[in-house]
Amino acid sequence: MAMKSGVEYDRSGCTLLKELPFDSRRKMMSVLVRTRTGELMMFTKGAPDILLQRCAFVQKNGSVSAMTPSMRQSILKQNEEMASQAMRVLALCWRKISGSFDTSEQNLVFCSLAGMIDPPRKEAFEAVNRCRRAQIRPVMITGDSKETACAVASQLKILTPGGQVLTGSELDKLDDDRFLHLLPKVNVFARVTPAHKLRIVRAFKSQGAIVAMTGDGVNDAPAVKEANIGVSMGKNGTDVTKEASDVILMDDNFATLVCAIEEGRVIYQNIRKFIRYLLSCNIGEVITMFLAMLMGMPVPLLPIQILLINLVTDGLPAIALGLDPPDRDVMDQKPRRSTDSIFSGGLLEVILFRGALIGLSTIAVFSMLLTGGASLEMARTGALVTLILTQLIHVFECKSETRTLFGIPFFNNFKLIAAVCTSLCVMSFAVWHPMGRMIFETTALGVEQMKLIGVLVMAAPILWAFISGVWFHKRSDRTKI
Numbered sequence: 380m381a382m383k384s385g386v387e388y389d390r391s392g393c394t395l396l397k398e399l400p401f402d403s404r405r406k407m408m409s410v411l412v413r414t415r416t417g418e419l420m421m422f423t424k425g426a427p428d429i430l431l432q433r434c435a436f437v438q439k440n441g442s443v444s445a446m447t448p449s450m451r452q453s454i455l456k457q458n459e460e461m462a463s464q465a466m467r468v469l470a471l472c473w474r475k476i477s478g479s480f481d482t483s484e485q486n487l488v489f490c491s492l493a494g495m496i497d498p499p500r501k502e503a504f505e506a507v508n509r510c511r512r513a514q515i516r517p518v519m520i521t522g523d524s525k526e527t528a529c530a531v532a533s534q535l536k537i538l539t540p541g542g543q544v545l546t547g548s549e550l551d552k553l554d555d556d557r558f559l560h561l562l563p564k565v566n567v568f569a570r571v572t573p574a575h576k577l578r579i580v581r582a583f584k585s586q587g588a589i590v591a592m593t594g595d596g597v598n599d600a601p602a603v604k605e606a607n608i609g610v611s612m613g614k615n616g617t618d619v620t621k622e623a624s625d626v627i628l629m630d631d632n633f634a635t636l637v638c639a640i641e642e643g644r645v646i647y648q649n650i651r652k653f654i655r656y657l658l659s660c661n662i663g664e665v666i667t668m669f670l671a672m673l674m675g676m677p678v679p680l681l682p683i684q685i686l687l688i689n690l691v692t693d694g695l696p697a698i699a700l701g702l703d704p705p706d707r708d709v710m711d712q713k714p715r716r717s718t719d720s721i722f723s724g725g726l727l728e729v730i731l732f733r734g735a736l737i738g739l740s741t742i743a744v745f746s747m748l749l750t751g752g753a754s755l756e757m758a759r760t761g762a763l764v765t766l767i768l769t770q771l772i773h774v775f776e777c778k779s780e781t782r783t784l785f786g787i788p789f790f791n792n793f794k795l796i797a798a799v800c801t802s803l804c805v806m807s808f809a810v811w812h813p814m815g816r817m818i819f820e821t822t823a824l825g826v827e828q829m830k831l832i833g834v835l836v837m838a839a840p841i842l843w844a845f846i847s848g849v850w851f852h853k854r855s856d857r858t859k860i
Contacts, residue, residue, distance in 0.1 A: 380493060391415070396479045401425070403522065403572045403598050411479055419476045423484055426570075427458040427470035427492060428524065434472055434489040443488055458492055462526030465534060466494035499535055502634035507535050509637050514713040516588075520568040520576055520602075528569035542566035547575045558582060576602035589717060593628075593636070594620050610636060644712075645705040648780070651726060653701045656777040659734040660693050660770045666738025667766065671745065677755055679745045679762040683819055684809075691805045692767045695798035696774040703778055703792050724780070733773060736839045741766045744835055748828065760810060760821040761828055767806045768836045771799050776840060784840045 381387070392415030401408035407425025414420055423430065431454060437446045454470075461468045472487035510517045519532045525546050532538035544567040550558065562582055568575065576592075580602045583590045592599075592606035595616040603609035604623040611624035612631040621627055628635050664685065671679045680688075715723065722730075745762040749755070774795065778787045790796065808815040811823050824832075 397482070399482060399484070405429070405484070406522075407484065409482070409484055411476060411482070419478060419481075421474050421476050421481075421484070421487075423472045423474075423487060424469045424493075426524065427468055428455065430470040430472055430487065431455065431489065433485050433487050434470075435486045436488040438488050438490050446489065454489065454492070458524075459526050461492065461494040462524045463530050464494075464496070465498070465527060465530035466496050467523055467527055469493045469495070499531065500632065500634070502632065503535060506634035506637040507537060509641075509710050511536075513640065513710045515640070518566055518568070520571055520579060520592075522571060522598075523569060525569040528567050532567045538566050544569060547571040550575055550578070555582075559586065562586065573598040573601055577605055580605045589714070591636070593633070594624075595631070596620065641705065641710055644709050647715075648706065648709065649701050649703055651721065651780070652703060652777045653697055654721065655726060655730055655733075656700055656770075656774055657693065657697050658730045659737060659773060659777075660688075662731065662734025663737025663741065663766065663769065664688065666735055667741045667745075667762065670738065670742050674742075674746075676746065676749070677758075679742065679759060680766070681759065681820055684759070684763050684821075687805070687809060687819060688763070688766060688770075692770060692802040695801055696771065696795060699792065699795040699798040700774055700777060702794055706779060706781070708781065726780075733776070733843060736843060737766070737769045737773065740769050740835045740839045744832055747831060753828070754822070756820065756822045757824065757828065760824055761832055763819075763821065764806065764810060764824065764829075765832050765836060767802065768832065769839055771802055772836065772840055774799065776843070783843075 393412040395410060395412055396419075397411040399409040399411075405425070406429045407423055409421050409423040411419070411421050431451055434446050434451075436443050437450055437454075458468050458470075470492055471490040473490060474487050507517050517535075517537050519528060519535075519537050521528050523531075525544055529538060529544055532544075538544065541564070543561065543565045545561070545565045547568070547570045550568070550571070553561070558578075559582055563586075568579060571579070576594075576599065580590050580592055584605075584607070589608070590606045591608040591610055592603050593610040593612075594600070594603045595612040597617050597619050599611075600617075600620045600623040603611060603620055608626060609624035610626045610628060611620040613621075613627045613629035614631045616624075616627070616631075626636075626639070664680075667679050671677070741762050744765040745758050748758040748761045753761070772784070775787060775789060776784045778792070778795075809819040810816070810821050816822060
């Protein structure tokens with residue numbers, strides 16, 4: 380600000396004697412200098428509401444006079460007006476000193492107020508909105524004045540109607556029980572110290588919340604370390620805060636943190652999709668083999684055919700499913716509980732039931748072909764084709780936990796489509812190509828056999844869509860199927 384006004388330190392003729400650095404307790408910093416004329420001066424800047432208590436004089440139009448209560452109130456009013464415009468306000472003061480040992484920051488002469496504006500980034504507005512949609516509660520904790528904090532928080536919609544603001548001095552007057560009672564309603568904490576930040580984080584954790592704390596200064600390090608997820612700034616963050624944090628934002632952008640939350644949800648969803656598909660398919664294979672033996676039937680699938688299913692028709696779609704793009708509503712779902720297992724939300728029941736449908740469809744085709752006069756080789760080929768087709772249909776069901784096969788986007792993952800097409804080509808080679816039939820001990824299926832397979836293959840997802848809509852929607856607290 381001084382340089383913009385044409386004042387540069389190198390040409391001021393001042394010699395720095397001592398610096399009293401800023402700390403969160405004093406909320407001010409001072410320098411002791413010798414001027415060009417040899418005078419010894421202390422220059423102080425800091426929070427206006429704190430510094431005004433230490434000012435005994437005021438400078439106006441170059442003359443110094445005693446500070447009166449009305450002047451103090453007028454300055455505080457001006458400070459509030461500037462702070463209400465989302466400005467960070469500093470008070471500038473000075474006094475003459477007798478030497479470098481004279482470091483008392485009292486009986487100061489008030490000079491002026493300086494307002495700095497640091498408007499929120501445009502993407503921060505949408506980031507806060509996405510947090511609210513995802514049922515993530517954003518809370519502002521700042522050392523700025525109450526007026527500045529309220530102005531910024533109101534712009535970002537962090538401070539909403541009904542939300543409360545708590546200052547550090549007010550927090551000191553509250554016991555733990557009263558503070559915990561007010562905590563769900565407080566959206567903004569202003570004029571806080573590092574000790575206050577630590578107390579706030581611990582209070583949220585005591586209520587079962589998963590807390591992510593962002594910070595960049597040394598004073599933020601204790602709270603960042605105490606939080607479940609400590610987040611520091613990569614550009615402006617101090618080394619101490621980076622060391623204490625779990626995540627470092629390389630662009631110092633809150634919106635990036637929200638994007639990281641979305642990415643984490645997508646990864647977790649894709650892991651569940653992968654597990655759901657592979658376990659359902661393997662349960663279907665186990666039921667096929669086990670049920671046939673219990674019924675005294677011949678083995679439905681040969682070892683080479685099971686190997687074909689596991690290595691090709693299972694593996695490729697499962698890998699592609701792990702790369703599935705995010706659901707449109709991934710940030711509209713509430714966060715999962717930290718105690719939830721990977722099978723929460725009814726996933727285990729889904730896997731068992733859908734795997735049973737796959738196995739029953741396969742054993743039904745095998746049994747019907749055998750009783751219909753087909754050869755054992757043809758019945759095994761029918762079971763192989765049925766098992767592959769039901770699994771390839773099921774891979775599309777696994778794309779979403781909130782929609783059935785008839786409501787999912789089919790063409791948003793071309794890797795999955797390519798994997799399914801590859802599996803179909805391998806199946807066709809194994810059934811209808813002479814070399815494939817020789818390797819996998821299959822026989823070519825005719826139109827009648829394929830009609831039977833088609834009916835049973837399509838019956839499974841239709842039945843599943845009905846059952847999932849009626850039963851699993853009611854059981855899942857997140858309406859997952």
